[in-house]
Amino acid sequence: MRPTVQNITELKNSELQKTFENLVKTHERLIYKICRLYGNSEDDRQDLYQDIVIQLWKAYPKFRGEAKLSTWLYRIGLNVAITQFRKQKKQIYATDIDALNMDFPEDASHIAETAQFKTMYAAIEKLNDIEKAIVMLYLDDKSYDEMEDILGISNGNLRVKMNRIKEKLRQLTKNK
Numbered sequence: 127m128r129p130t131v132q133n134i135t136e137l138k139n140s141e142l143q144k145t146f147e148n149l150v151k152t153h154e155r156l157i158y159k160i161c162r163l164y165g166n167s168e169d170d171r172q173d174l175y176q177d178i179v180i181q182l183w184k185a186y187p188k189f190r191g192e193a194k195l196s197t198w199l200y201r202i203g204l205n206v207a208i209t210q211f212r213k214q215k216k217q218i219y220a221t222d223i224d225a226l227n228m229d230f231p232e233d234a235s236h237i238a239e240t241a242q243f244k245t246m247y248a249a250i251e252k253l254n255d256i257e258k259a260i261v262m263l264y265l266d267d268k269s270y271d272e273m274e275d276i277l278g279i280s281n282g283n284l285r286v287k288m289n290r291i292k293e294k295l296r297q298l299t300k301n302k
């Protein structure tokens with residue numbers, strides 16, 4: 127049987143889908159971090175996770191590899207999260223810190239148990255959407271150059287914002 131254009135297209139789509147599924151599995155912790163910071167409830171985090179994966183899937187065929195894969199993932203994930211966050215910003219939420227548990231991979235689950243972790247995340251939740259993104263990238267050991275690529279904020283401006291955020295977090299956690 128000779129390969130047809132349709133068979134070749136189906137094979138390419140199947141390979142593309144498998145590669146994408148592996149990409150999501152490999153980087154799911156990155157997506158979980160974004161969802162954890164921007165989702166107000168478990169349902170919100172699940173919806174956000176789905177929306178991020180959908181946007182990644184739509185953009186994946188156009189990924190040219192000019193940026194690092196993690197930079198590309200962060201950029202799309204944060205854009206989706208911030209867009210949703212801004213849409214929901216007008217709503218008022220009361221959040222119980224104990225209800226914020228997220229299903230992290232096994233190796234990170236022990237961290238969620240510490241009081242310091244809960245206190246820090248409670249303080250981070252009080253930051254605005256851009257400040258949250260900067261903190262998340264900083265905690266993920268991204269360089270200021272990488273943050274600049276992901277967020278589109280100049281290196282110098284990022285450094286100033288980071289210093290202000292650190293002071294804000296000190297103040298927010300000081301009374302705890």
